[in-house]
Amino acid sequence: MNMLTEAAVEKAVDQKMNTIPYKMIGQDVSVYYGEKRALFDVKLNIRENTVTALIGPSGCGKSTFLRSLNRMNDTIDGCRVTGKITLDGEDIYDPDIDVVELRARVGMVFQKPNPFPKTIYENVAYGPRIHGLAKSKVDMDQIVEHSLQRAGLWNEVKDRVHEAGTGLSGGQQQRLCIARAVAVSPEVILMDEPCSALDPIATAKVEELIHELRENYTIVIVTHSMQQAARVSQRTAMFHLGNLVEENDTDKMFTNPDDPRTQDYIMGRFG
Amino acid sequence: MTDIVSPGQGVVVSKAPERRDIGLKRRYAAERRFRIYGIAAISFGLIFLAVLLTSVVSKGYTAFLQTAITLPIEFSEKTIDPNNKRATDPSVLIAANYSVLIRDAMVKTLNLNASSRPEVRDATAMISKGAPIQLRDMVVADPSLIGRTVNITLLADANVDSANKGQIDLKVDEKNRKVNDRQVGWMNQLAETGALHKKFNTGLFVNGNSSRPEAAGLGVALVGSLYLMLIVLVLSLPIGVAASIYLEEFAPKNKLTDLIEVNINNLAAVPSIVYGLLGLAVFINFAGLPRSASLVGGLVLTLMTLPTIIIATRAALRAVPPSIRSAALGLGASKMQMVFHHVLPLAMPGILTGTIIGLAHALGETAPLLLIGMVAFVANAPATPMEPSTALPVQVYMWANEAERAFVERTSGAIIVLLLFLILMNLGAILLRRRFERRW
Numbered sequence: 053m054n055m056l057t058e059a060a061v062e063k064a065v066d067q068k069m070n071t072i073p074y075k076m077i078g079q080d081v082s083v084y085y086g087e088k089r090a091l092f093d094v095k096l097n098i099r100e101n102t103v104t105a106l107i108g109p110s111g112c113g114k115s116t117f118l119r120s121l122n123r124m125n126d127t128i129d130g131c132r133v134t135g136k137i138t139l140d141g142e143d144i145y146d147p148d149i150d151v152v153e154l155r156a157r158v159g160m161v162f163q164k165p166n167p168f169p170k171t172i173y174e175n176v177a178y179g180p181r182i183h184g185l186a187k188s189k190v191d192m193d194q195i196v197e198h199s200l201q202r203a204g205l206w207n208e209v210k211d212r213v214h215e216a217g218t219g220l221s222g223g224q225q226q227r228l229c230i231a232r233a234v235a236v237s238p239e240v241i242l243m244d245e246p247c248s249a250l251d252p253i254a255t256a257k258v259e260e261l262i263h264e265l266r267e268n269y270t271i272v273i274v275t276h277s278m279q280q281a282a283r284v285s286q287r288t289a290m291f292h293l294g295n296l297v298e299e300n301d302t303d304k305m306f307t308n309p310d311d312p313r314t315q316d317y318i319m320g321r322f323g
Numbered sequence: 324m325t326d327i328v329s330p331g332q333g334v335v336v337s338k339a340p341e342r343r344d345i346g347l348k349r350r351y352a353a354e355r356r357f358r359i360y361g362i363a364a365i366s367f368g369l370i371f372l373a374v375l376l377t378s379v380v381s382k383g384y385t386a387f388l389q390t391a392i393t394l395p396i397e398f399s400e401k402t403i404d405p406n407n408k409r410a411t412d413p414s415v416l417i418a419a420n421y422s423v424l425i426r427d428a429m430v431k432t433l434n435l436n437a438s439s440r441p442e443v444r445d446a447t448a449m450i451s452k453g454a455p456i457q458l459r460d461m462v463v464a465d466p467s468l469i470g471r472t473v474n475i476t477l478l479a480d481a482n483v484d485s486a487n488k489g490q491i492d493l494k495v496d497e498k499n500r501k502v503n504d505r506q507v508g509w510m511n512q513l514a515e516t517g518a519l520h521k522k523f524n525t526g527l528f529v530n531g532n533s534s535r536p537e538a539a540g541l542g543v544a545l546v547g548s549l550y551l552m553l554i555v556l557v558l559s560l561p562i563g564v565a566a567s568i569y570l571e572e573f574a575p576k577n578k579l580t581d582l583i584e585v586n587i588n589n590l591a592a593v594p595s596i597v598y599g600l601l602g603l604a605v606f607i608n609f610a611g612l613p614r615s616a617s618l619v620g621g622l623v624l625t626l627m628t629l630p631t632i633i634i635a636t637r638a639a640l641r642a643v644p645p646s647i648r649s650a651a652l653g654l655g656a657s658k659m660q661m662v663f664h665h666v667l668p669l670a671m672p673g674i675l676t677g678t679i680i681g682l683a684h685a686l687g688e689t690a691p692l693l694l695i696g697m698v699a700f701v702a703n704a705p706a707t708p709m710e711p712s713t714a715l716p717v718q719v720y721m722w723a724n725e726a727e728r729a730f731v732e733r734t735s736g737a738i739i740v741l742l743l744f745l746i747l748m749n750l751g752a753i754l755l756r757r758r759f760e761r762r763w
Contacts, residue, residue, distance in 0.1 A: 127652060129576050156655035166646035168665060178664070179654040229650070236654060 223254020386736025554621025563632030599691030635677020
């Protein structure tokens with residue numbers, strides 16, 4: 053593929069981007085921790101089968117926004133969310149929406165790898181088991197193998213799936229957590245700085261994985277690394293002091309951002 | 324290495340600045356002093372532990388052996404059943420005077436003058452006063468013994484037991500001691516033939532309480548303590564764990580739960596005798612449960628143990644990393660599934676340790692049991708927790724109040740048994756923790 057055609061393809065993707073439907077829509081999302089307001093009327097839409105990166109300096113509210121997408125903020129005492137967030141057009145804060153079902157549809161991978169202190173198999177099988185996704189042992193074996201393959205971990209662990217998941221290396225543990233999230237067949241996967249505890253090689257593997265997962269899942273990723281955002285995402289949203297500064301195609305964001313604050317942050321002038 | 328450190332020819336080395344006094348000496352001296360305080364504190368504790376254990380063991384180990392005298396008892400028909408009525412009226416066997424059999428056997432064995440009353444009295448006093456009952460029970464169980472002569476091992480009187488163990492100072496004037504010279508002579512005579520010997524004191528673990536030290540045992544106390552432990556375990560573990568899980572994982576954090584938390588922590592510090600008064604007022608006077616019963620004791624100890632278990636369980640639950648909870652919730656587990664599939668199994672070692680330490684605490688508790696009447700003299704083992712009973716520490720307390728020399732060693736013996744149970748329970752706690760401990 054020569055340079056010209058590559059550019060043409062990129063352009064085609066850009067044009068296509070505007071036709072991609074929105075998987076999740078956030079309207080005037082504000083989050084309060086007790087008296088303190090952490091997010092100010094954020095309007096941010098997440099496109100289907102796209103990787104959306106949330107960037108910004110520490111404490112800017114990007115993780116808070118991410119956690120409000122599958123209502124993980126509910127577990128924090130004194131946390132309150134206003135505004136509206138929809139998944140496929142349904143308000144996820146509607147009293148009729150079951151938070152358990154929502155989290156089965158919107159999975160999450162955390163900053164620090166947090167496998168259960170159980171075997172690799174049990175780690176992956178736990179989600180499908182509580183949601184009754186496997187009819188039989190054979191079914192379950194298939195789900196586990198498939199999920200581990202999706203997470204690019206199968207070849208490394210296929211001989212020891214019944215050994216402790218906590219015995220894996222940090223990067224493998226994080227991919228195990230991704231396999232665990234994938235196993236319940238979510239529609240959206242939220243990743244909260246999934247590579248911040250990993251070395252560059254493990255990071256590269258996870259990024260490659262995110263790239264592949266994009267085909268089947270909608271991914272929202274919080275990251276502190278500009279390069280990572282540039283590498284893995286198609287859309288990028290920049291947060292600052294609880295406000296959404298800019299949301300744009302990643303390419304445009306990193307070459308010609310609309311907002312001077314984005315420019316400053318990307319250039320490393322603050323943050 | 325030197326060639327790395329020493330510079331080559333012509334290399335200019337930077338000059339070290341003048342050393343500042345950063346108080347290194349003072350800092351190291353402070354550390355040394357602190358270590359010495361620590362070692363002193365530990366040694367102090369160890370010395371007292373050693374004194375306690377040596378004192379208890381040196382006084383108490385003799386309680387596990389007991390002096391017995393084997394005599395050829397002639398079950399003469401003339402004494403037991405002179406009119407040969409046992410076939411029609413078995414009660415004659417119960418009413419018969421078995422002391423005579425022992426007296427005759429002693430007279431015969433020691434070649435005594437049967438007509439000298441003081442001599443015969445001194446000789447029969449060497450045998451436990453419970454011996455005639457032992458013989459009666461044998462004859463009632465097997466009347467064919469009548470007419471035969473059988474070698475039978477009888478318990479020695481507690482004073483003879485003490486003298487045989489060297490606990491009575493024989494240099495003291497004869498009038499001022501419980502065993503006179505004539506009896507000591509007979510003891511030696513019997514010991515030479517092997518008739519007087521020491522045997523393992525099974526009675527200590529089987530018998531109930533008795534005013535005769537040689538027959539007194541911990542049987543009732545052991546059964547009572549077992550009932551207490553079972554009741555405390557069955558009630559306080561589920562209630563305590565359920566309360567902790569609710570407070571820690573489900574309850575909203577507000578003024579009310581803060582108040583409850585403060586109260587639970589305070590309850591753990593309430594003197595145990597207050598729980599005894601509460602038990603007396605509520606379970607016995609109000610609810611009408613029987614006095615001295617291990618059921619009431621168990622309920623009172625449950626109340627006393629609950630705060631300990633709740634505090635330990637909450638600490639264990641809090642020690643489970645929040646990332647595990649997030650992982651479970653993030654997968655769509657309900658709160659209940661998160662707690663029972665992930666948090667509780669990880670907290671289990673801590674919960675078990677707390678529970679066993681709470682139980683061990685309850686096992687050694689005396690004051691509340693005194694108030695609900697478990698301090699009664701109980702000779703027969705209780706069949707159910709509703710019957711009167713005592714407990715191990717209460718038995719220690721009761722025996723410590725007795726005057727006889729033989730009760731002193733039994734008190735220490737009972738303490739050894741109690742300590743053994745406590746050590747076993749603590750060992751169990753450690754093993755369980757090791758077994759279930761998981762790392763993440």
